[in-house]
Structure formats: C-alpha cells, structure tokens
Amino acid sequence: MKRKRTPVLAFFGIMGVLILLLFVLDIMLGSVNIPFKDFWGIIVGDEAVSNVSRQILIHFRLPKVITAILAGSALAVSGLQMQTIFRNPLAGPYVLGISSGASLGVAIAVLGSSAIGLGFWFGQIGVVLAALIGSMLILLLIVAVSIRIRDIMTILILGIIFGMATSAITSILQYFSSEGSLKTYVIWTMGSLSSVNGSQLWLFSGLVIIGQILAIALSRPLNVLSLGENYARSLGYNVEKIRLIVFVSTSLLAGTTTAFAGPIAFIGIAVPHIVRLILHTSNHAILIPSTLVTGASIMMLCDVIAQLPGSNLVLPINSVAALMGIPVVVYVILSKKRFAQH
Amino acid sequence: MSKLLRSYSGKNSLHLFSINQIIPYFLFALVLIFASCKNSQTEKSTQTDNNIEPKYAKGFNIDTSNKKITINIFNPWQGAHEVVYKYSLVNKKNPDFNKVDNPIPYPVKRVICMSSSHVAFIDALGQSNTLVGLSGTKYVYNPNINKEIDSGALVDVGYDQGLNYELITSLKPDVILCYGVSEESLSYLNKLKELGLHVMLIGDYLENDPLGKTEWIKVFGYLFGVPQKADSIFNIIEQKYNSEKTIASKYQSGPTVFLNTPFRDVWYFPGNDNYFVKMIKDAGGRYLFSNLKGSQSYPISTEIAYKSGLNADVWINTGTAHSKADILKFDPRFATLAPFAKDKIYNNYKRMNKNGGNDFWESGTLNPHLILHDLVTIFHNVDVQDSCLYYYSKLK
Numbered sequence: 235m236k237r238k239r240t241p242v243l244a245f246f247g248i249m250g251v252l253i254l255l256l257f258v259l260d261i262m263l264g265s266v267n268i269p270f271k272d273f274w275g276i277i278v279g280d281e282a283v284s285n286v287s288r289q290i291l292i293h294f295r296l297p298k299v300i301t302a303i304l305a306g307s308a309l310a311v312s313g314l315q316m317q318t319i320f321r322n323p324l325a326g327p328y329v330l331g332i333s334s335g336a337s338l339g340v341a342i343a344v345l346g347s348s349a350i351g352l353g354f355w356f357g358q359i360g361v362v363l364a365a366l367i368g369s370m371l372i373l374l375l376i377v378a379v380s381i382r383i384r385d386i387m388t389i390l391i392l393g394i395i396f397g398m399a400t401s402a403i404t405s406i407l408q409y410f411s412s413e414g415s416l417k418t419y420v421i422w423t424m425g426s427l428s429s430v431n432g433s434q435l436w437l438f439s440g441l442v443i444i445g446q447i448l449a450i451a452l453s454r455p456l457n458v459l460s461l462g463e464n465y466a467r468s469l470g471y472n473v474e475k476i477r478l479i480v481f482v483s484t485s486l487l488a489g490t491t492t493a494f495a496g497p498i499a500f501i502g503i504a505v506p507h508i509v510r511l512i513l514h515t516s517n518h519a520i521l522i523p524s525t526l527v528t529g530a531s532i533m534m535l536c537d538v539i540a541q542l543p544g545s546n547l548v549l550p551i552n553s554v555a556a557l558m559g560i561p562v563v564v565y566v567i568l569s570k571k572r573f574a575q576h
Numbered sequence: 577m578s579k580l581l582r583s584y585s586g587k588n589s590l591h592l593f594s595i596n597q598i599i600p601y602f603l604f605a606l607v608l609i610f611a612s613c614k615n616s617q618t619e620k621s622t623q624t625d626n627n628i629e630p631k632y633a634k635g636f637n638i639d640t641s642n643k644k645i646t647i648n649i650f651n652p653w654q655g656a657h658e659v660v661y662k663y664s665l666v667n668k669k670n671p672d673f674n675k676v677d678n679p680i681p682y683p684v685k686r687v688i689c690m691s692s693s694h695v696a697f698i699d700a701l702g703q704s705n706t707l708v709g710l711s712g713t714k715y716v717y718n719p720n721i722n723k724e725i726d727s728g729a730l731v732d733v734g735y736d737q738g739l740n741y742e743l744i745t746s747l748k749p750d751v752i753l754c755y756g757v758s759e760e761s762l763s764y765l766n767k768l769k770e771l772g773l774h775v776m777l778i779g780d781y782l783e784n785d786p787l788g789k790t791e792w793i794k795v796f797g798y799l800f801g802v803p804q805k806a807d808s809i810f811n812i813i814e815q816k817y818n819s820e821k822t823i824a825s826k827y828q829s830g831p832t833v834f835l836n837t838p839f840r841d842v843w844y845f846p847g848n849d850n851y852f853v854k855m856i857k858d859a860g861g862r863y864l865f866s867n868l869k870g871s872q873s874y875p876i877s878t879e880i881a882y883k884s885g886l887n888a889d890v891w892i893n894t895g896t897a898h899s900k901a902d903i904l905k906f907d908p909r910f911a912t913l914a915p916f917a918k919d920k921i922y923n924n925y926k927r928m929n930k931n932g933g934n935d936f937w938e939s940g941t942l943n944p945h946l947i948l949h950d951l952v953t954i955f956h957n958v959d960v961q962d963s964c965l966y967y968y969s970k971l972k
Binding site for chain 1: 839875
C-alpha cells in the first residue's frame with residue numbers, strides 16, 4: 235500500500251455522524267409530513283403529540299429505519315465475505331443462489347395455490363418463513379456440495395446453476411398463477427423495507443446479529459484466505475471449515491434480509507468496493523466493521539431517496555439501490571486492474 | 577332496521593308474488609310492446625343513418641344501416657388512443673362474408689370467452705349453451721355455466737399467453753371474445769386470426785361508468801341476434817340502479833370510505849373517475865382519495881394510506897383478507913384503524929366458489945344495481961346482517 239491510508243478512526247468518526255444524520259433524516263422524511271416538534275416530543279416523552287404523528291413515527295418509520303440498517307449492513311458484509319471467498323470482485327451475497335432459493339419459497343407460498351393448488355398463503359409472516367426456508371434449503375445444498383468439492387470455482391458455478399434451476403421453477407409457477415398473486419409476488423421481488431413490523435423485527439435483528447458476530451469472528455481467517463487457499467492450508471487453516479462458517483454467516487445475513495425485505499441487489503456488491511476505495515486496506519478486521527456501517531448508511535440514504543420526500547409515492551427500494559450501486563460496479567469493472575492490486 | 581334491508585332469498589320473493597303485483601308489470605310490458613312497434617316504424621324511415629349510440633358506454637357503437645350490422649369497438653385496451661375495430665356481423669352463407677372487415681358469423685352459435693364478465697352477459701341472454709370454451713373454467717361461479725363445464729360441453733382453453741391453440745381450433749368457434757390488457761396482448765389475438773379464427777375485442781372492463789360496463793350487454797345482444805332482449809335487460813338494470821341511487825341521495829351525510837389492502841408497502845387507490853369510486857359516490861359515501869384524478873389507480877405509500885384510514889368510517893374491498901385475523905396477518909398495525917375497531921370492514925367475497933372464483937368479478941358487471949344496493953346498505957346502517965347483502969360480507 236503506497237497510498238496514504240485514510241485514518242481508520244477518522245473514518246469511523248465520520249460514519250458515526252453520518253449514520254446519526256441519516257437516521258434522523260430517514261425518520262423525518264416520508265410521504266406524511268411530520269413536524270420536527272412532534273419528533274422531538276416523542277423523544278422527550280411529551281404526551282401532547284398528535285396520535286397520527288405518534289403512530290406513524292413509532293409504528294412505521296422507526297421499524298423501517300431499523301430494517302434499513304439491518305438489511306444494508308447484512309447485505310454489505312455478506313457481499314464482502316463472498317468477494318473474499320471467491321476472490322471475485324463481482325461476487326455478491328446472492329452468488330450462492332440464496333435469493334433464488336428465497337424467491338422460490340415465496341413463489342410457492344404466494345403463487346402456489348393458484349398455479350398448482352399447493353400454496354399456503356398466510357400473510358406476511360408466511361412469506362417471511364417461505365423465503366427463509368427456501369434460502370436455507372439452498373444453503374444446505376451448497377454446504378453438502380462444498381464438503382465434497384474442494385474447488386471453490388466449482389462451488390460458485392454450482393451456486394449459479396442452482397439459482398437458475400430455482401428461477402426456472404419460479405417461472406413455471408408465475409406462468410400458471412393468477413394476476414393478483416402474480417402481482418403480490420412481483421412486488422415482493424422489488425424489495426421493501428417498510429413491511430417489517432415490530433414483532434418481526436426482533437427475529438430479524440436477532441438472526442442478523444448472529445450472522446454479523448460470525449462474520450467479525452471470521453475476519454482473521456478471511457485475511458489469510460484472501461491470499462489464496464493453498465497459502466491458508468500451508469498455515470494450518472482448515473479451509474473447508476472456514477468456508478462452511480462463512481456460508482452459514484452469509485445465509486443468515488443475506489437469507490434473513492431477503493426473507494424480510496425481499497431481494498435487494500447491488501448493495502452487497504457495491505458497498506465493499508466503496509469501503510476499499512476509501513480505506514485502501516484488505517484487512518478484514520477493519521473491512522468488516524467499516525462495510526457494516528457503510529452498508530447501513532447507504533441503505534438509509536437509498537430509503538430517503540425511495541420515499542421521494544413530499545410526494546405520495548414510494549419507489550421500490552430495489553430499484554433505488556440498483557441505481558445507486560450500478561455506477562460503483564461499473565467503476566470496479568473498468569478499473570479491475572486496480573482491484574487485483576489490493 | 578331500515579327498510580333498505582330487503583332479503584334476496586328466492587323463497588321470500590316467491591311468497592310475495594301476487595296478482596296485484598303482476599298487473600303493473602303487465603301494463604309495463606304492454607307499453608314496451610307499443611313503444612317497440614313505434615320504434616321499428618321510425619327505424620324504417622331513417623334506415624340510412626342508424627347508429628346505436630350507447631347511453632353510458634364509451635367503448636362501442638353499433639351501426640345497423642343498410643341491413644348490415646357493424647359493431648365498432650373503440651380503444652379496447654388500456655392506453656389505446658384513437659383505435660377503432662370494425663366488426664361486421666354477416667351470415668356465414670353470405671358470399672360477401674370474407675370481403676368485409678373482421679367478419680363475425682351471425683348469429684354466433686359457438687363461442688369461446690376469455691373473461692368471466694362475458695360469461696355473465698351470455699348467461700343473462702339465455703345463451704349459455706353456445707359457450708364451447710372458456711379461459712379459467714375452475715373459477716366460474718355461475719351454476720348454469722358450471723353445469724355445462726361438468727357435462728364436458730364447455731372446456732378450459734388456457735390463459736393469455738398459455739392458450740391451447742390446438743384445442744381452440746378444434747372447438748371450431750364462431751367467435752372468440754377477448755379483452756386486451758395492453759397492445760402486447762394483440763400478439764395472441766393475431767395468432768388466433770392466423771389460425772383463421774374470428775376474434776373480437778370486448779372492452780367492458782375499461783368503462784368508467786358502472787352502467788357503461790353493463791351496457792356492453794347490447795353488443796352481446798347483437799352477436800346472438802337478440803338485441804331487444806339485451807335492451808330490455810339493460811333498461812331494467814338502469815332503472816334499478818338509478819332508483820337505488822335516489823334512495824342513497826336522501827341521506828344527509830355519508831361515511832368516509834377507505835379501500836383495498838396493500839401490496840407490501842404500496843396501496844393502489846383508484847382515481848376519481850373510476851367506476852367503483854363513482855359507485856361509492858352514488859351510494860352516498862365519501863371516498864377518502866377523491867383528490868386523485870382520472871380513472872387509473874395510483875400507488876400510494878402505506879403511511880399516507882394509514883393516515884387516511886386512521887379515522888375512516890368504513891373500509892371495503894379488502895382483497896384476499898376474508899377476516900379480521902387475515903387483516904392482522906397482512907399487517908398488525910391495521911388494528912389501530914378506526915373501521916377495524918368499529919367493525920366496519922366489508923369485502924366482496926360472499927359469493928365465491930371453492931377455487932376462489934368470485935362472482936363479484938363475474939356477474940358484478942351485469943349487476944351494478946346489486947353492488948350499489950350492498951354499498952348503500954353498508955354505508956347507511958349501523959349494524960348490517962350478511963343476509964341483507966348480495967356480494968359483500970362483513971369481516972369477522
């Protein structure tokens with residue numbers, strides 16, 4: 235590293251302020267105009283705050299912002315893990331087919347009844363469970379394969395193939411389903427941060443926190459792995475075991491996020507690159523926490539944009555995230571050489 | 577309980593029939609006969625220009641000049657602009673059959689339908705035996721049509737892009753009645769035309785007036801060669817609808833009305849010109865999103881929807897939610913909405929078959945007066961029993 239490093243402490247200091255700022259911004263801005271004094275009133279426990287403001291702030295905005303933080307950090311960290319494990323700059327949380335697995339689960343739950351008479355539509359929590367089961371099943375398949383196969387590229391290819399297979403089944407379900415359920419499914423694929431409610435938030439945050447702890451604990455082995463599998467083996471690391479734990483962590487992070495918020499693209503690919511560009515480091519002990527905070531803040535920023543403050547409309551979060559992430563991915567492709575140097 | 581709460585049970589109405597009640601109908605029929613005689617005389621005198629312009633519908637007119645019947649269909653899909661389809665109803669044996677625009681064998685004897693609302697029109701005209709194919713037979717509610725399906729006389733021909741073309745051809749239909757969702761849907765129509773089949777676009781679902789939708793029965797009347805029957809059915813429904821509207825207009829203040837359920841965090845609310853919004857107004861309700869222009873639906877954020885619903889008086893059309901527990905499965909936050917607490921949530925799912933086929937979407941186009949009656953009943957009564965409603969049920 236010839237270039238001067240951005241001091242890590244300064245980075246975290248700035249991110250801390252940014253997160254706080256975006257948190258307040260994301261809570262304040264939305265379709266319904268809420269005066270700042272109501273927001274302040276709720277924080278200091280003023281009883282005189284109007285019921286509408288209270289309901290919207292506490293039951294809509296707060297869970298939404300927390301979901302944005304959880305989803306953004308989870309996707310970014312799992313993306314980083316995948317990029318390191320596969321040593322591929324364009325890998326992301328979904329390369330293992332986790333989102334396709336989740337999509338298949340949701341497709342069976344939402345479209346199944348009208349297509350094959352097999353569905354079990356029981357509201358939002360049903361969708362969440364279906365997505366979780368779908369992504370976990372794909373993970374089991376990947377784990378089973380990775381125990382037998384040592385070559386990581388084969389696992390990557392199999393992950394993509396499994397993803398394609400589930401997409402094919404999903405297409406068949408879509409093809410035969412009724413318009414109403416098709417719409418429910420399509421809207422799910424667009425992602426949403428605001429459909430997670432209070433009680434689900436506990437489950438969501440619990441699973442994501444376990445995934446994050448695993449990720450942070452894995453930072454040293456990941457450092458070694460990024461220098462090559464053979465090198466790691468020569469140092470006495472059990473590469474297969476590390477991989478397995480990384481897969482579990484990724485599926486907890488990305489699988490749970492997909493289950494609760496739908497598939498959200500590009501955040502997972504773009505954020506690790508943004509962090510690398512700023513910090514010029516490949517030390518995962520620094521990269522993982524910084525990716526975590528950057529992912530959270532970028533997701534909140536995406537949500538502020540998606541809310542189109544002052545309008546009655548909300549844009550699908552997936553599209554906003556893609557539009558934010560694509561320039562970064564393009565930059566990475568164009569300067570691939572530079573990535574290889576890191 | 578208000579006198580509005582009439583029963584729809586068939587038994588009751590049989591008991592109530594008496595000679596006294598039949599007399600006015602008899603007189604009315606006589607008047608109709610004289611009127612129609614008079615009409616046919618005037619028709620003869622102005623044979624050159626004989627357009628039948630619908631009273632409410634905007635999507636069609638019928639030209640019967642020079643002993644020919646031409647049905648003009650306008651803009652038959654969403655977003656169509658200045659599109660006209662001319663369909664000529666010609667006897668198959670007529671040597672000119674293939675020389676006219678879009679010939680349709682007249683009168684049609686074998687019909688394939690793509691929409692369930694068409695089925696209701698056909699059944700109302702007593703022509704259900706002409707149906708040979710249908711898209712989505714398992715969603716049919718109508719008992720007459722279900723009998724045909726069970727006997728095997730009526731088969732499922734598949735969906736939009738998944739149509740079973742071979743089956744359709746083998747059924748030898750005189751006409752396939754379709755609807756266009758977008759310009760792209762024309763591709764499957766062209767495919768059907770290539771197979772030498774006669775396709776007709778029906779745009780009843782695009783009408784912005786409840787009676788405009790119903791008025792499409794006149795098109796069906798001509799297709800089957802029973803235009804007078806279609807006219808009389810329409811006139812009766814029109815009169816019933818308007819008298820229901822008059823009843824509703826006598827109430828001083830109507831309730832505020834909240835609609836639909838969200839697709840995740842987006843609610844779709846129809847604009848002010850939408851037919852259902854018009855029915856809410858005709859029933860004396862106050863639509864909460866009357867600021868939305870046009871007839872299309874707008875995606876509205878959950879926050880805005882929630883804010884409006886918080887103090888609404890009534891909540892209707894809750895989609896797949898058939899109970900209050902279903903609503904909570906959608907989102908537990910909806911429990912704080914006023915209609916939830918006051919038990920004023922109604923959905924149009926009373927008449928559904930075991931596969932989820934809903935008669936509201938099937939015969940509702942034909943029966944706007946029954947929908948309006950339901951809405952008036954719901955809007956202006958404190959406690960409504962399900963037995964007083966036709967399409968709607970209260971969410972428990």
